Amino acid sequence: MATIELDRLVKRYGQTTVVHGIDLSIQDGEFVVLVGPSGCGKSTTLRMIAGLEEISGGEIRIDGRVVNNLQPKDRNIAMVFQNYAIYPHMSVAENIAFGLYRSKLTKDEKRRRVEQAAETLGLSQLLERRPSALSGGQRQRVAIGRAMVRDPAAFLFDEPLSNLDAQLRTQMRIEIKRLHHRLGTTSVFVTHDQVEAMTMADRIVVMRDGHILQVGTPLDLYEKPVDVFTARFIGSPTMNLMPASLREGGAELSLGGTIEVPRSSPKTSDILVGVRPQDLVPTAGARGLSVTGTVAVVETLGSETFVHIENSGQTIIGSAPGRQIPRIGDKLTLHAPAERLYYFDKVTEKALTAP
Amino acid sequence: MATIAQREAAPGGLWSRMSLGQKQVMWAWGFLAVPLIFYAVIRFWPTFQAFYLSVTDWTITRPASFVGLENYKRLLADPLFWQVFRNTFMYLILGTPISLGISFVVAYYLDRVRFMHAFIRALYFLPFLTTAAAMAWVWRWFYQPVPIGVINDFLASFGIPQQPFLRSTTQALPAVLAPAVWAGLGFQIIIFLAGLRAIPVTYYEAARIDGLSEGAILRKITLPLLKPTLVFLVVFSSIGFLRIFDQVYNINSNDPGGPLNSTKPLVLMIYQTAFSSYEMGYAAAQTVVLFMILLVISLVQLRIMRDR
Incomplete structure (x- = not known):
């Protein structure tokens, strides 16, 4: 569990600036959704929090500790990717246990954790299967399981539902939300889908062109949009x-x-x-x-x-x-x-x- | 309406009476016929011909007559065959792992190089385009004694004694193998690079977040996911080394396979039996043996690597 603070965060690729000094403070246990059209810098921001992208300016603090120059593994965060990133040559159990690769737990303790995570996610029957024998929703649950076992300070989700069909997406949305209620882990979720943002977030961060336009609860954004973009982005059909x-x-x-x-x-x-x-x-x-x-x-x-x-x-x-x-x-x-x-x-x- | 119906029925030929499915089958076989005939005439017929010749004593000057397994018996009793057999396997056992090892290391690091990536890749591929004959001549020059040979020059400058290379029965085989390995690198690097590129970047990112070291990522993710590429290259390069010929033939053109047959591979023996001694039946028997070796080795490799 942790707080995450972005302080005048900047990302530049050569001459192009894609994130223009954004400020954001995420409370402990909060579920924050970064939403915006593609190219708005939301994924880049998430990847900077994860440590997969270098930070060009400003600071990121996790639990008050500046992590700008820390390796991803030293930030104690877990990430779930859009294409699941689960390994096809390993079983479900091995994939989930991969999250514990660096931990110094005993073998029994590791197995117990994996079983516990599988139990929570309804994967107990599938532990010996290969990912190729799973549905998209199950694969995404395996990816979440791998993130869960380590008991990280924060979960980062990079459009995890975009590869699922509409019905599964609705179902996984509820499952992730329920999981967050149970674990209470700080979560940052990136999506371009305003419905996902509205239904899942404690707070939504609307981004465009590398700027934060508005931060607020889903109802705040719906009732009091600060500009035309947010007003039209939130709510369906558009205003x-x-x-x-x-x-x-x-x-x-x-x-x-x-x-x-x-x-x-x-x-x-x-x-x-x-x-x-x-x-x-x-x-x-x-x-x-x-x-x-x-x-x-x-x-x-x-x-x-x-x-x-x-x-x-x-x-x-x-x-x-x-x-x-x-x-x-x-x-x-x-x-x-x-x-x-x-x-x-x-x-x-x-x-x-x-x- | 009536006229149209009449016109459609009018031709009444076989084609118009066939169902759509039958027509598709006809078209499919029509197109397949071209490669099928090609393969039958160019590949399969000569193969069967070779099997047949291997049980005859055809020598060009006299017509073939059936001799049963006589050629095979003679082959098994021939000390040259066993020498050649050993040489061929030395090429295989040394060549395949060395060339795959080098090409993987090059591909693994080249994959991360952004600067002039395409140019460097092209440089590695260049030897693959060169003819073996030209390559063998250049390498033969490398292996000459001082002051002509580059390698001996280099050794001499460090005070290391002269090496006979191609004129030594122990050094000749590795010396012949070196240009063969070098020539094949480009192709293997390209295939390895393609295999590496096919692994999704998020696999590596997820591994970095889970805290795997570079070595662990290579062992746990890259190599297992590269297995299909590896299987292909092992089989492909094994077949290549078992069939090695032009490198050997050209690098020592006044005594191919020498000195004292120490570098002679099976294909060269077949070549000499057929086109120096004109013992076609005997050469065909050797060809069949080579074919069997290739078949067995390929099948064994595929089986082992698939199950792991």
């Missing part, structure tokens, strides 16, 4: 953004209509009004946003229905209850309550802060 210009006492949408803006004198007049599809529904509210358009696409999910309406060349996604399916080509008016709207500066794309 609708409608250009509007500020007038006396409200904002005029380019789609038509005005809405009240409960904010004190923003510096710009061009803004973006955001609304999540889940908040934009066909039932009329007292005050707030109303958008009318022609139904273009209907996505029926059963539990709810996403409706794409078109107005002046812009597509807005709203939602309707599961059994209420609008017809394509119909005119439809969607409403969202005022308190569920988001406001962003159109130029800087930053959220407009509430007064």
Whole structure:
């Protein structure tokens, strides 16, 4: 168990800087997810924590100890890779025991640990098998087992679920989460999938182009995104953004209509009004946003229905209850309550802060 | 509609009446026929011919007549055959491990070199492209006494006595083997490099996190995962050394296989029996023996290396 601190962490490859001095403090026992599009520096950051990449600037401290120049093996961390990195020429038991390669435990103690880890992960029946005889989910569990046996200070996960099919991914997500609850080990998890981030994290770190955009609990990020990128990255389908210009006492949408803006004198007049599809529904509210358009696409999910309406060349996604399916080509008016709207500066794309 | 149906039925030939599956089979055999005929005529027929010749006394000047196992009996009683047999196995036993050892070490370190990697690789591969005849001539010059021979020059500058190399019955075989090993290195290095590249980087990263030393990574991960490559190269290079001929023939062209047959391999004996003595039946029997040796050694190696 350990805390992990990144202090003005920089990574450069030659002339290109891929991580621009990020700061992050991870609490003991916390499950932190680094999320962002590919090339945002999240994996590089994780690999620097692991010691697989050299640090170009700044500091990494694990439990208060600067580890910049320590070998991976001396950092007492364990890592789970996207392609599992389990050895095809060894059995499951040998693979798990590999995590204990350097430990000075007795043979019996090692075997006990391996069996214990296998028990926890439901691999007891498979210990003598070769990895080639396992499914993707089982292989990933073996990789987690190898990480577990050593009882490391922290787990690092590098997109461990990306090679699994959708159903297995959901299942492994829950298993990893449950494991974290049981072991309470500090974990850093890298993914490009916002659903994984939302469902697993205690705190999410949103990264783009080597910068941290926002750090917060999943609900924080969903409710109070600091900019357009985070707002659109978190939540599915992505948030609708409608250009509007500020007038006396409200904002005029380019789609038509005005809405009240409960904010004190923003510096710009061009803004973006955001609304999540889940908040934009066909039932009329007292005050707030109303958008009318022609139904273009209907996505029926059963539990709810996403409706794409078109107005002046812009597509807005709203939602309707599961059994209420609008017809394509119909005119439809969607409403969202005022308190569920988001406001962003159109130029800087930053959220407009509430007064 | 009716006209179209009529037109389709009209040819009524064998081809149009065949099902899609039958047509695919026809096409497949049509294409396979080319290599099959090639192999039958160029490979299998001469092989069977050799088996047949080995039980005859054909000598070019007189027609072949059946002599049973006479050629084999003669071979087993021939002291030259046993000398050649020993030489051939010396080439195998020395050549294969030495060449694989050197090429693995070179490949293992070259794999980490980024600077001019392709150029260095090409340099190692160059001898493989050179003709054995030219190579043997250059090496023969290396082995000459002072002041011509480079190696003896070098030894002399350290005060080490002159070595006879190709003119010694004990030193000649290793001296002939050296250029053969050297010539094969490039190919083996390329294959080893490809095998090393095929091992995922994350295996090494995971091992580094688990705290394995370089030696342990080599022993526990690299070598086991390189096994398919290793099996291929062991079998391939063994066959190469068992069939060694051109290196030996060219390096000592006035007395091939000498001195006193100390460097003569089986293939050279076959060559001399067939094309100096014109005893084709006897040469064919030697060929069959060589074929059996190659077959047995390859099968044994494949079995041993697969099960481990």
